[in-house]
Amino acid sequence: MTPEVRALHEALERHGYVADPAITTALFLATDLRKPLLIEGDAGVGKTETAKVLAAALETELIRLQCYEGLDAATALYEWNYPRQMLRIRLAEQAGRDAAETEAAIFGRDYLLERPILRAITRVDGPPVLLIDEVDRADDGFEAFLLEVLSDFQVTIPELGTIHAVHVPYVVLTSNRTREIGDALRRRCLYLYIEHPDVEKEVRIIRRRVPAASVELAGEIARFVQALRRRRLAKVPGVAESIDWAQALVRLGCAHLDAERVDATLGCLLKDRHDLLELSQGTLEPMRAEARKGSS
Amino acid sequence: MTAAELAPAVARLGRTLRERGIPVQLGDEIDATRALARLGSPDREEARWALRIALKVRHADWARLDAILEGWTEPARTADPVRPAPAGMIDGKRPLRAAAAMRSSTGEAGEGDAEPAEGDAPGYSPAALLRHKPFEECTPADLAAMERVLVRLAARLAARRSRRLVPTSGRGTPDLRRSFRRTIATGGELVSLARRARAIETPRLVFLCDTSGSMDAHARFLLAFVLAVPRAARSTEVFVFNTELTRLTERPAPGAIGPTLDRLASAVPDWSGGTRIGDSLARFVAEHLPSRVDARTVVVVLSDGLDRGDPGTLAGAMRAIQARARKVIWLNPLLGDPRYAPEARGMAAALPFVDEFLPAHDLVSLERLVPHLQA
Numbered sequence: 001m002t003p004e005v006r007a008l009h010e011a012l013e014r015h016g017y018v019a020d021p022a023i024t025t026a027l028f029l030a031t032d033l034r035k036p037l038l039i040e041g042d043a044g045v046g047k048t049e050t051a052k053v054l055a056a057a058l059e060t061e062l063i064r065l066q067c068y069e070g071l072d073a074a075t076a077l078y079e080w081n082y083p084r085q086m087l088r089i090r091l092a093e094q095a096g097r098d099a100a101e102t103e104a105a106i107f108g109r110d111y112l113l114e115r116p117i118l119r120a121i122t123r124v125d126g127p128p129v130l131l132i133d134e135v136d137r138a139d140d141g142f143e144a145f146l147l148e149v150l151s152d153f154q155v156t157i158p159e160l161g162t163i164h165a166v167h168v169p170y171v172v173l174t175s176n177r178t179r180e181i182g183d184a185l186r187r188r189c190l191y192l193y194i195e196h197p198d199v200e201k202e203v204r205i206i207r208r209r210v211p212a213a214s215v216e217l218a219g220e221i222a223r224f225v226q227a228l229r230r231r232r233l234a235k236v237p238g239v240a241e242s243i244d245w246a247q248a249l250v251r252l253g254c255a256h257l258d259a260e261r262v263d264a265t266l267g268c269l270l271k272d273r274h275d276l277l278e279l280s281q282g283t284l285e286p287m288r289a290e291a292r293k294g295s296s
Numbered sequence: 297m298t299a300a301e302l303a304p305a306v307a308r309l310g311r312t313l314r315e316r317g318i319p320v321q322l323g324d325e326i327d328a329t330r331a332l333a334r335l336g337s338p339d340r341e342e343a344r345w346a347l348r349i350a351l352k353v354r355h356a357d358w359a360r361l362d363a364i365l366e367g368w369t370e371p372a373r374t375a376d377p378v379r380p381a382p383a384g385m386i387d388g389k390r391p392l393r394a395a396a397a398m399r400s401s402t403g404e405a406g407e408g409d410a411e412p413a414e415g416d417a418p419g420y421s422p423a424a425l426l427r428h429k430p431f432e433e434c435t436p437a438d439l440a441a442m443e444r445v446l447v448r449l450a451a452r453l454a455a456r457r458s459r460r461l462v463p464t465s466g467r468g469t470p471d472l473r474r475s476f477r478r479t480i481a482t483g484g485e486l487v488s489l490a491r492r493a494r495a496i497e498t499p500r501l502v503f504l505c506d507t508s509g510s511m512d513a514h515a516r517f518l519l520a521f522v523l524a525v526p527r528a529a530r531s532t533e534v535f536v537f538n539t540e541l542t543r544l545t546e547r548p549a550p551g552a553i554g555p556t557l558d559r560l561a562s563a564v565p566d567w568s569g570g571t572r573i574g575d576s577l578a579r580f581v582a583e584h585l586p587s588r589v590d591a592r593t594v595v596v597v598l599s600d601g602l603d604r605g606d607p608g609t610l611a612g613a614m615r616a617i618q619a620r621a622r623k624v625i626w627l628n629p630l631l632g633d634p635r636y637a638p639e640a641r642g643m644a645a646a647l648p649f650v651d652e653f654l655p656a657h658d659l660v661s662l663e664r665l666v667p668h669l670q671a
Contacts, residue, residue, distance in 0.1 A: 001342060002336055005342070021342060022348075025342060029335075029346065029349055033331065040355065069458070069460070070458065070494075082475075093484075141460070179622065180591065182591055186352050190331075193348075193354075193358075
């Protein structure tokens with residue numbers, strides 16, 4: 001492993017993140033080559049977490065832009081504080097101030113509401129991590145807009161002029177692939193696909209996130225969830241679900257998976273009615289026994 | 297390893313990937329070169345990850361990339377480590393064994409892939425009789441009744457409201473930015489509020505209809521629906537195929553769908569002949585995909601998937617379509633039969649690249665299709 005990649009790996013581990021070579025290499029290249037990183041993968045594999053831990057490892061601020069359909073520039077970039085501007089005009093009128101002075105005042109930075117992207121490029125103390133979460137949810141028009149922002153890192157506000165980035169932020173985009181990301185945007189980024197972790201990694205993640213879970217219990221949970229993922233499910237449980245489940249089982253005082261409590265807590269893992277019906281007691285029991293066997 | 301030393305090897309890899317159907321562009325190769333150069337002397341695993349990340353290879357293509365990388369081996373040996381030769385020289389030089397093996401194998405693969413796509417083979421099959429068969433399944437009264445339902449159904453397509461807000465003169469939520477701007481005209485007095493409301497989003501649709509012999513019983517029914525759609529959707533393209541791909545430019549008026557279909561049957565070569573789905577779709581990909589399909593387009597294929605051609609061609613074409621379209625829907629009339637399993641070679645090859653696989657044997661099934669076309 002390249003020394004710098006190893007250093008980043010250790011920094012990630014220090015911040016409680018179980019990294020693998022793929023993720024570390026991607027984060028290293030993205031920060032070093034100063035390119036945005038597009039992360040794809042199933043729900044719950046830890047895409048957003050990756051951006052969070054990157055910010056922690058770089059000891060900088062995480063600025064998050066949650067995408068949704070209908071997201072527009074006013075929510076992503078900036079908006080004028082209209083009520084405050086109106087108020088200022090009224091006050092200026094009463095005080096009999098000069099119109100030009102008022103105008104200069106109301107279109108100043110004080111009256112500008114900075115939204116995540118503008119905030120990310122105007123941050124003074126070092127580059128922040130800009131997380132553009134679930135970019136697939138925004139409509140494709142927004143994607144085109146992102147292209148411009150991600151290449152120039154400048155924002156033009158008609159009343160104020162062009163604001164250039166103080167520091168070019170580290171950009172992480174995530175996508176759940178509800179919609180294919182356009183090629184142009186994909187080309188502008190580096191690309192990381194996060195798969196579900198293997199048993200060993202999952203055990204480490206569970207142990208890290210739920211310290212109260214014993215090695216045996218974490219192992220059983222990981223093997224059980226792995227077996228579940230191999231089945232054809234509508235909603236495949238991710239690591240987030242494994243962690244939830246581990247917390248639930250620890251809270252209920254389980255040392256090992258037992259049939260009764262697996263059944264009672266299955267809602268932590270399977271969040272689709274069809275999946276719950278599909279996996280009856282008969283199919284779960286052998287999986288549970290198999291998971292138990294691994295730990296003895 | 298400097299970038300200059302790595303570049304020829306990465307460029308060769310890029311060409312191989314393109315020949316194998318993994319879309320890699322010059323910018324990606326530059327990224328990959330920079331990434332490998334930055335990592336210095338990466339181990340095998342690290343180099344593989346760096347290439348996946350920097351070349352932006354989709355998860356679905358990873359296995360193919362890995363297979364190609366097996367032949368690529370370390371760039372250290374394929375590039376000249378001592379003196380960077382001028383770019384023109386590199387290809388002239390005798391390539392080392394790994395690169396040579398790779399090149400010869402890709403050469404073959406490239407030719408093999410290209411041939412069926414280019415070979416339109418007019419007069420492909422003597423069995424594909426140019427039968428100009430009139431439709432006899434539906435009575436005219438049936439068809440007229442059906443048409444009315446289909447037109448209503450198609451009209452529902454345009455009803456989806458986007459969550460995007462656009463200026464409107466009617467009702468909607470206040471738009472402060474525009475309102476504020478308007479006050480300039482009235483000397484800072486807010487007289488009327490500007491408003492904005494959710495945009496109405498009309499889908500772009502591309503229909504690819506199979507009119508081969510095996511689809512004959514259904515073709516008229518489905519085309520009546522398809523031809524009713526254009527008036528509702530913003531942009532609709534209809535293609536019919538059997539051994540040839542034909543673009544329908546005609547937009548029949550309401551009530552004129554029946555006669556239009558009859559005219560089509562006589563105008564389209566090989567109506568109800570044999571099928572070459574793969575070749576027809578490959579032609580669609582080659583000629584029409586970039587201009588007619590974008591990220592907002594829903595592509596609907598109407599076919600039973602009984603293909604006489606090479607399943608690989610069909611799979612390749614479907615992959616290309618899916619990569620570009622918003623959604624790919626395959627309507628199969630046979631799916632209405634509960635005993636049916638998509639085992640025909642063509643259907644099995646196409647299925648991995650289909651987002652929705654739906655039946656299309658009666659009006660009810662078409663009604664269920666409408667919500668899928670909207671999203």
